[in-house]
Amino acid sequence: MSTKHFFSDPTHLVLSALRSLTYTNPSLAFDEENKIIFRRPDTTSKSKVAVISGGGSGHEPAFAGYVGKGLLTASVAGTIFASPAAEQVRRAAIERVDTEKGVLIVPMNYTGDVLNFGMAAEKAKAAGQNVEFFAIGDDVGVARTKGGKVGRRGLAGGILVLKIAGALAETGASLDEVYRTALLAAANTVTLGSSLEHVHVPGREVSSEIVPNDEVEVGMGIHNEPGSHRMKGANLPTLVKTMLLQLLDHNDADRGWMKVESGDKFVLLINNLGSVSTLELAGITAEVTAQLANDYNIKPVRTLQGMYLTSLNGLGFSISLLKLVDTGLGAGRSLLELLDAPAEAVGWTAPVQPSTWEEHAAGKPVEFKKAVYAQDVPSNLKLDPSQLKKSLSAGLQRIIDAEPQVTRFDTIVGDGDCGVGLKRGAEAILKLISEANLSDDIVLTVDRIVEVVEATMDGTSGAIYAIFLNALVHGLRAQDTKGAATPVDAKIWAEALNSSVTALAKYTPAQIGDRTLIDALVPFSKKLLETKDVHAAAKAAQDGTEATKHLKASLGRSVYVGSEEEWLGKIPDPGAFGLSEFLTGLADSL
Structure with missing residues (x-):
């Protein structure tokens, strides 16, 4: 169990x-x-009928997080895992809520809560208030026999159950209607939890009670109480199967x-229950649903997922099922409609509107829109395929031949994978x-090359080349x-x-002088734009690459790998060198 906390004083924390x-x-x-x-x-x-609940702290957002319009009228808190005193509850029921239409006091079924909330209910009745009381039990x-x-x-x-009672009270229903509906909802609700570990209360000694690493406690309570049994070596599907059988086997x-x-x-x-990651909880929901x-x-x-009643940082989850039975209250007051009703309580999370649930209840397969890709839209820009093969082959072969040198450079100033990545893509x-x-x-040919680059080149340089080439398709x-060829x-x-x-600059801060492949790419592009001479452009790329020998790295692994004394003035940027070799081979073929 985790024993680290930001608060050491539990009273101050609460x-x-x-x-x-x-x-x-x-x-x-x-x-x-x-x-x-x-x-x-x-x-x-x-x-309206006042609905009051509460209990020990440590179960947040329960119960105070459910106070608000459409849900609870008030909540009374005890210390961590301990019931509030009867006097606290009495003050809530008599002095902190409107009692004109009556009060429903409804804690969870734990001995301390039942006694103290029940005592307060009797005190309120003795003072002349119209009060109903019951304790929810869904476990x-x-x-x-054991209970x-x-x-x-x-x-x-x-x-x-609290949500249903609070929503019904908000409609102006009578105390008797709210009370009977809450009883009905509770009678048709079942819950079972499982946990991989006990929890630690801030400010307390570490308990010797642990759940072994290869076991899960099925039915663990929210105060570290033991469950029905422990499962050893169970995977999630087996655990969920066991839990659902315990929840739904009415023959037991x-x-x-x-x-x-x-x-x-x-x-x-x-x-x-407190500390299951959102990712894992979503996976649990999928398994339970299936x-x-x-x-x-x-x-x-309806499916709700999240933190509703926790056990501090409990490493577990619970499954609850509410059977939707008839309330007998007519339209607008069914159990489902009361659950769907809006609530202004920070702990209640049900963001999907009823209309959305109803519209998509059938779960019909979604028809995917047919995407239009670059290869589906021909252009009028033409280039002799044999000339393209000749030029590309010369440049690509030069990259392949340069792989040992690129790898040597990158071993000194990087992580040694640049040459292999370039060679893999070139091949x-x-x-x-x-x-x-x-x-x-x-356009269609370059787009086919883009697909190959995306499939074979990984890492940062692979992403940069893929972005650049996709932008090149767009630029062409x-x-x-749209006229003649x-x-x-x-x-x-x-x-x-x-x-x-220009497009690449949106996705990387690298500029000339940062000691990256940009030091070869940008000079080549600028010189070609100025002169329309591929040989002059390739020479500009070579000069830019040579200049990187004297530059301190400001991007990439070279920033923190190796010693500058070892390579400064001697080793060019490997990525710039590899690209320059390709451009030189390309120019030499023309």
């Missing part, structure tokens, strides 16, 4: 966390003495809490132009007159290369 809610939700107020988060009075609307990790008179523990499925007399029949509809909640469909023919009408292009029937359409196409000459190449250099 108060700070509660206070933060008034910063993130301006409709809330904080009674610090009693650790109560409550909604500020709303003078613009009629009285199936503890069997009936005895205590009953099921309250887990993440209870948050769905000791654990079956909910009967599933054909046509039943469900809401699925995948809850992060098994529900394949093994139980259940396709949830692949050479194979293409040797074996394929190249078109005289230069921009000069297509146009022979590609030095002027067209120069304009296209210049536009490619």
